[in-house]
Amino acid sequence: MSLLIPSFIDGRPCHGQGERFPTLNPATGQVIGEVHEALAADVEAAIASAQAGFEVWSAMSGAERGRVLSRAAAILRERNDELAALEVADTGKPIQEAAVVDVASGADCLEYFGGAAATLTGAQYPFKTALAYTRREPLGLCVGIGAWNYPIQIACWKSAPALAAGNAMIFKPSELTPMTAVKLAEVYAEAGLPPGVFNVLQGRGATGALLAQHPEVAKVSLTGSVPTGKRVMAAAAGTLKRVTMELGGKSPLIVFDDADLEQAVSAAMMANFYTQGEVCTNGTRVFVQRALLPRFLERLAERTALLRVGDPSDPVTEVGALISAAHHDKVMGYIAQGLEAGARLVVGGTAVTVPGCGGWFVAPTVFADCRDDMSIVQEEIFGPVMSVLAFDAEDEVLARANATRFGLAAGVFTQDIKRGHRMAARLKTGLCWINNYNITPVEMPFGGARESGIGHENSLLALEHYTQVKTVYLELGDVACSYR
Numbered sequence: 001m002s003l004l005i006p007s008f009i010d011g012r013p014c015h016g017q018g019e020r021f022p023t024l025n026p027a028t029g030q031v032i033g034e035v036h037e038a039l040a041a042d043v044e045a046a047i048a049s050a051q052a053g054f055e056v057w058s059a060m061s062g063a064e065r066g067r068v069l070s071r072a073a074a075i076l077r078e079r080n081d082e083l084a085a086l087e088v089a090d091t092g093k094p095i096q097e098a099a100v101v102d103v104a105s106g107a108d109c110l111e112y113f114g115g116a117a118a119t120l121t122g123a124q125y126p127f128k129t130a131l132a133y134t135r136r137e138p139l140g141l142c143v144g145i146g147a148w149n150y151p152i153q154i155a156c157w158k159s160a161p162a163l164a165a166g167n168a169m170i171f172k173p174s175e176l177t178p179m180t181a182v183k184l185a186e187v188y189a190e191a192g193l194p195p196g197v198f199n200v201l202q203g204r205g206a207t208g209a210l211l212a213q214h215p216e217v218a219k220v221s222l223t224g225s226v227p228t229g230k231r232v233m234a235a236a237a238g239t240l241k242r243v244t245m246e247l248g249g250k251s252p253l254i255v256f257d258d259a260d261l262e263q264a265v266s267a268a269m270m271a272n273f274y275t276q277g278e279v280c281t282n283g284t285r286v287f288v289q290r291a292l293l294p295r296f297l298e299r300l301a302e303r304t305a306l307l308r309v310g311d312p313s314d315p316v317t318e319v320g321a322l323i324s325a326a327h328h329d330k331v332m333g334y335i336a337q338g339l340e341a342g343a344r345l346v347v348g349g350t351a352v353t354v355p356g357c358g359g360w361f362v363a364p365t366v367f368a369d370c371r372d373d374m375s376i377v378q379e380e381i382f383g384p385v386m387s388v389l390a391f392d393a394e395d396e397v398l399a400r401a402n403a404t405r406f407g408l409a410a411g412v413f414t415q416d417i418k419r420g421h422r423m424a425a426r427l428k429t430g431l432c433w434i435n436n437y438n439i440t441p442v443e444m445p446f447g448g449a450r451e452s453g454i455g456h457e458n459s460l461l462a463l464e465h466y467t468q469v470k471t472v473y474l475e476l477g478d479v480a481c482s483y484r
């Protein structure tokens with residue numbers, strides 16, 4: 001009998017009333033557990049519990065809330081290895097990544113917002129015979145909806161600022177990765193979080209939709225694809241909920257011919273093959289200035305061919321399994337489209353059979369001679385597929401890089417500091433790295449522009465997205481009355 005993975009409401013694990021669906025290990029294709037989908041009655045129970053939790057939690061001081069978050073961060077670090085192993089089983093990502101990044105970056109986030117919780121203040125506005133001041137107040141009941149590529153990190157990035165500011169949160173993990181959000185709920189409870197302040201509801205899009213449209217919910221923060229973002233925003237508009245949207249991308253990585261070649265190749269590989277390419281900010285359109293292109297492709301091919309695709313739980317594995325059979329087929333479909341459209345396959349391009357693992361592996365793939373109009377260059381693949389494009393001039397590459405409705409991230413490699421800043425200012429994205437890629441410390445705002453997102457996670461900016469300003473005016477003189 002397989003493991004039954006629960007939801008978590010009011011400080012206790014429980015099971016939704018909907019149908020059971022399985023969660024699979026992407027490396028083996030085997031069922032690791034089953035989940036009961038949460039229905040409307042489960043949503044109502046979670047909302048009632050969160051409302052009660054909010055009353056208790058929002059009455060506590062910022063310092064008291066911060067201590068709970070700091071304790072939870074310490075517990076996450078103690079359980080790093082156990083949680084990382086669950087994340088590997090649920091997502092297919094290599095243990096060499098999960099052991100140092102996924103849980104640790106979640107703990108960093110809880111620690112950061114734990115420290116920031118006591119610093120929330122307002123401003124004061126003195127007048128001749130009056131005083132006004134502002135209070136930063138929590139929004140109330142917030143909903144977090146997660147994607148499957150970084151399940152525990154996403155749950156931490158959403159819940160930590162929400163809870164630090166005094167809100168309650170109901171979190172719905174992706175149906176493909178239900179395991180670690182419930183573990184986070186257990187960790188919060190152990191750290192002293194009052195029941196109901198962080199509830200987890202398992203389910204698919206329908207459960208997410210029930211939450212996004214619920215009139216008692218004040219805010220929805222989604223990490224997911226652009227089409228889902230549009231649906232969630234439309235549902236949230238019914239009661240004018242605030243939204244944070246962390247959505248997809250097709251980000252450019254631009255390498256000028258004065259760049260340090262090995263550094264640029266390293267960044268291009270990290271920007272395309274980390275987590276099997278299932279990273280929203282990935283720099284999948286790699287523009288290389290023509291003079292550097294032959295040497296760039298040569299080193300890229302040599303180094304990419306060395307990548308070890310294999311069992312994600314083996315510490316030497318560098319590229320794990322794609323999340324599902326359907327996603328594997330989608331990625332292989334894009335590779336076929338790239339070939340049909342005339343892109344030149346430099347390395348990879350095949351499905352990989354890993355002995356002892358029956359799951360969904362794809363070789364890290366590099367296409368050269370790509371054109372801007374190819375589907376592999378225009379659409380988010382979310383797999384280990386890099387498109388390399390040649391360019392000649394700065395204005396030309398800028399126009400091509402910006403010719404997309406996405407606007408999540410960008411990267412620029414150059415030794416010319418002026419050009420680096422000039423490019424960063426003109427790229428229409430929410431993030432831009434100069435001489436590195438995909439670095440996301442919690443202290444720094446993270447968010448997309450255009451159709452890639454609204455709002456930010458991480459940094460003190462995130463606290464603004466989980467609070468509202470109330471203005472209080474205090475009269476110290478008399479009412480200036482115009483009437484008798």
Ligand SMILES: NC(=O)c1ccc[n+]([C@@H]2O[C@H](COP(=O)([O-])OP(=O)(O)OC[C@H]3O[C@@H](n4cnc5c(N)ncnc54)[C@H](O)[C@@H]3O)[C@@H](O)[C@H]2O)c1
Pocket residue numbers: 145146147148149150172173174175203204205206207208209210212223224225226227228229231232245246247248249279280281380382408448452453
């Ligand atoms: N910008 C970021 O920070 C970031 C991070 C990770 C992933 N992503 C993006 O996420 C996508 C991959 O994740 P995915 O396949 O899980 O995305 P998805 O949009 O299919 O699903 C995301 C979540 O939304 C839920 N959902 C689906 N329909 C819904 C609806 N109508 N109402 C409410 N909830 C609904 C899903 O159940 C899931 O929990 C990619 O596009 C990737 O770029 C973005």
